[in-house]
Amino acid sequence: MKEKDQYQPIGVFDSGFGGLTVLKEIVKELPEYDFLYLGDNARAPYGSRSFETVYEYTLQCVKHLFENGCHLVILACNTASAKALRTIQQKDLPKIAPGKRVLGVIRPTTEIIGAHSKSGYVGVLGTQGTVSSGSYLVEIEKFFPDLNVTQEACPMWVPLIENNELDNEGAEYFIKRHINALMSREPKIDAIILGCTHYPLIENKIRKYLSPEVKLLSQGTIVAKGLKDYLHRHPEIEENCSKNKTVNFLTTDLPETFDKAASLFYGQPVKSKHLSL
Ligand code: DGL
DSSP states (O other), rough: OOOOOOOOOOEESSSSHHHHHHHHHHHHHOEEEESEEEEEEGGOOOTTTTTHHHHHHHHHHHHHHHHHOOOOOOOHHHHHHHTHHHIIIIIIIIHHHOOOEEEHHHHHHHHHHHGSSSSSSEEEEOOOOHHTTTTHHHHHHHTTTTTEEEEOOOOHHHHHHHHTOTTTTHHHHHHHHHHHHHHHHTTTTEEEEOOOOOOOOOHHHHHEEEEETTEEEHHHHHHHHHHHHHHHHHHHHTTTSSSSOEEEEEEEOHHHHHHHHHHHHHSSSEEEEOOOO
């Protein structure tokens, strides 16, 4: 049982800035809780790294969040959810913290995707790592076995966003190229999951290359609603989440650099602290 005034934030982890798009929606949905965000900027991006590396980095960050009072950690990173979540849940948690929980962003999205498609054909856009892990295919199959899923890896999108190159012709070229590649492989697609934390920032640009009837699903609001529902269904976890309305930020890189770029993703000023791992 939680002691009064104890700091037990909900941990939100990402490889860098992207998870802030998810945190923003979670805080809107659950403003009464405490949150501790950790961005592993010093080792980002994770998108093209191996399973072993993503797993090792993610586990290290999860352990750090546990040491800082978190009982529940959300992997707000698709690549980490795709490559590390299952092993952490099945192999590590029972050993290191049996009463604690780690959740990802893929499941809440795949649970509802079927309700958004009339044609029965959906698309998934993500990093190379997320796409080649096949995690979306496996998870969607569990909930909607008849749904036809086409994936497209967009390795240039994260660097374009992080390097502030969005208003250049080069960005348009790469956005159009991947959307056209996805839609020409399967023209019947009528719902697309933005399966990467960064993509909500280019939703308007993606939209330009799609017909209006194709739905685009950003994960922030879906994950936030899923988390609210999870806390409701799991009072034994919820009672270990403190409620003092604080949001704190940690980065493994320079806080000044983090704070500058973070506001673009979070929508308001951010003041982070450095964490050395
Ligand atoms: N956060 C990552 C994701 O959602 C994108 C950035 C990276 O590659 O590290 O997949």
